[in-house]
Amino acid sequence: MLIIINKRKSVIGMLCILALVISLYSFEIQTKVIAAFTDQECSEILEELFETRNKALLDADEKKLNNLYDKSTKYGVWAYEHEMKKMKYLHMWSNKQGITFKDIKTKLKINRVKSKEGGYLINFTASTEYKYEYDDSKNETNMFRIGTYHSLNTMKNEEGWCITKEWYTDPFADSLNLENIKFDDIKKHILEQKKRDSSNMNERRKKALEYADMFCGAAADEEHEYNYNKKYRNYNPLGGDCANFASQILYEGGSFRKTGQWNYDSNGATKAWVNAHAFKNYMIYSGRASLIAYGDYDKVYKASYKLEPGDFVAYEKQGKVTHISVVTGSDSKGYSLVNCHNTDRYRVPWDLGWSNRKIKFWLVRVHY
Template sequence: MGLVVLVVVLRSRIFKLGLLLALLGLVLIVMPLRQQVLPALAARSEQKELKEQLHHIFTTRAQSLVNGNYEGLKAYYDTTVTSGLFALNHEIGRIKYVREWVKERQVIVSGSQMDLAIIDAGSEEGKGWASVSQHIILNYHHQGEPEKTINQMGVRTIHWVELVKRDGQWLIARDWYWDPFEADNLDPDITPGTARCSREVAPPPPGKYRRQAAVSYADRYSGVRLGPGDGRYNQAYRDFTGLGGDCANFVSQVLSDKNAGAIPRDWVWNYHNGNGSQAWVQAEALVHYLLDSGLAVRIMRGNFEEVTRTSTTYPQGAVNALQPGDIIAYEEKGEISHVSVVVGRDSAGYLLVNSHTADRARVPWDMGWDRRTIYWLLQVVY
């Protein structure tokens, strides 16, 4: 009997020891996992919080662009660093610019839609970063038109955002992007007046240039999600945005692609194997090539007041002699820095353009520019 009891006791102790060793092994397995899982979960939660804050900030900024109220924006920026203060002032400047432009052009912005895509984002130790693509569509009509009249203009911006977490909230410390409503300062200087036009305008000059195909191409590949199939660049061409800008590359495509204007290229103005010639990719070189080659003529070069002034030659202003498929170039400080393509008119006959860098779709031709801008009006005559 004593032997039996001893065996039972030993088995019990062995069982308990085995159980204890099993539990110890489980702890040794779980603890490293816990050390890996918990930080991962915390990081995932922080990234989710970061993305939610980005959506909130960009939504608020889009609303401010429409209503002109920027008073609450400071709460979303780290103004203790120069780059954060600059980002805030830039946003205030563009809101002031849009507000001033619509006042001078007698335009009423009635609403907006926003499409936001956070392409990539991350955070570590209270610092975050994100790559963000934002499409904004503004609904508008001109003063004197029925309120039910709706025109739409669209812009797309690609942002590189750096953030910092202070007092439990993510704040913008840096925001870099090409801005269609660029403002040099907080006091926009816009020439008063408007450039409305009657719907009766002279027909385009006869030629081989496929104007309607050029406009369709410009609408499809503007980069702005304004309608079905829009919102991309043509992947058959390289994007030169990070190499000085893509505006001339886009206009060159509109003029020459076989599915667009179909103007023949030559060795001076050409694109091959992912590379474009200087006349293809650089705005000023493209303008001078079009003029020197005889593919286009310059109707006028002047500021807003000059190109909209009525005359015997241009009863509705020189700018309104342009036709869909024609080109407007923008000169700043003596240099042509941008080109866009005319794509049509809005309900009041105001000329609309598309461009890359920054991306615009059916935006009034002078929106984003100020009193100092000199406009080159080019009519394609091929």
């Protein structure tokens, strides 16, 4: 059988395929360029918004904060009102503590961007560093970081970019009410304290501390890429990852052995491993830990100076522990600092975000 090949048609076909490939490749390049440009623009927008907002929070500048929000919608009003409450809380807490915030800076990592109604919907991670000094020790600067996960709508008006809606895991949501706490005696006691030396802690506590610093998520050093340990499931979408992280610190860092009650494997986690209330009960009733103090802030703040790196604080609301943080050090006045997940914290004063009178604290010594 004789097969006749039409060379002209064959060449035309090949050219069509080549043109299609070039077109698709060109489209892909254009898409990447547009995406890169959009990400760059959104990055610049966020940096400007956060720089202005951080300055407003630092200076308690209500007018500057007001100008950042579009209050023509209820979502813009809600976002503004919440930020106002946070600003007032931070300054009331600093008054209680006897400190002055000196600087607030945020590093941003954009995860997703979507064009929306003349602006953008931006999903991003923020790592915010706070620096503070005690009122009688101006030459010693302390630092902590808080990591948050945001979904923010922004649009441009006559004055520039503004926030029309914002949601994020707020570290101060449980404590925007300090009005009833008497500050004078507390401040006096805090300012009388001295720096503590934890250099003689045992090796297991040191390893627990290293793990806590490495995997505290959006609050960790940038070199750790703001990630949790990927060996473990992130339980934040299921109600919170704080007890899971505390358990990891004790197991991976502190070399505590797993038990039938306290365990994580391919089948998942036991209740004592992943639930804050069950974790606290297990640690105390198993003898792996013991209670230092229990009660509201007025009753336990003096005892908090007994906490050592590797111990933990449990936060109780309405009779149930809802959060766990692990002690990771102390500041220039010996005030205990903690790391945790949910809203990710790195070396944050242990009561910041939890000083509401309705909250009770369990200060717990872990026996390494």
